[in-house]
Amino acid sequence: KQEVTQIPAALSVPEGENLVLNCSFTDSAIYNLQWFRQDPGKGLTSLLLIQSSQREQTSGRLNASLDKSSGRSTLYIAASQPGDSATYLCAVPKIGFQKLVFGTGTRLLVSP
């Protein structure tokens, strides 16, 4: 059974800091890995999708890496802003399945 864990569970930083959010999964037989953002009481916004054959993806100030063999992914946020405050979730589908297994999430608060 796939289990996805995210560390830290919560993070509070001043504006401008560079951040690293961690995601680990127990079954490395994944098709891809997605990072999502969720604002309070809202749905999910897909941030980055890394295919299993890739090692990283970048979008603006966000960079996500994937190490399948060790079962880890990191989301790097450069020069954090108050607008980055949200919960960040990683999720993986098992090969052959489309349903996602979500991590426990990291609640990020960036203060001005």
Place this chain on the structure above:
Amino acid sequence: GAVVSQHPSRVICKSGTSVKIECRSLDFQATTMFWYRQFPKQSLMLMATSNEGSKATYEQGVEKDKFLINHASLTLSTLTVTSAHPEDSSFYICSASVAQAIAFFGQGTRLTVV
């Protein structure tokens, strides 16, 4: 990008009544849709997988008679919470997947049962 619309965004109902939540893929055809449930400060838990034209597949522990799922067309899936009780109060989110397991999510529905 693909858009998934979920309606309503918020609903309050009385205990014992039923509530229907709609999930629509607006600009693509989704043969498979997924329903998730999220309790406060917790992650998303998959409830069921909905395939167009066939019965939904429920995850272990999810009551299929309580959470009725219908996927009548390639663009619409509905979740009906029957005989709702306060413990059913939660945030329900749908998603639709296209090729390569890319998932697009709706905005979610906040259900409060009073």
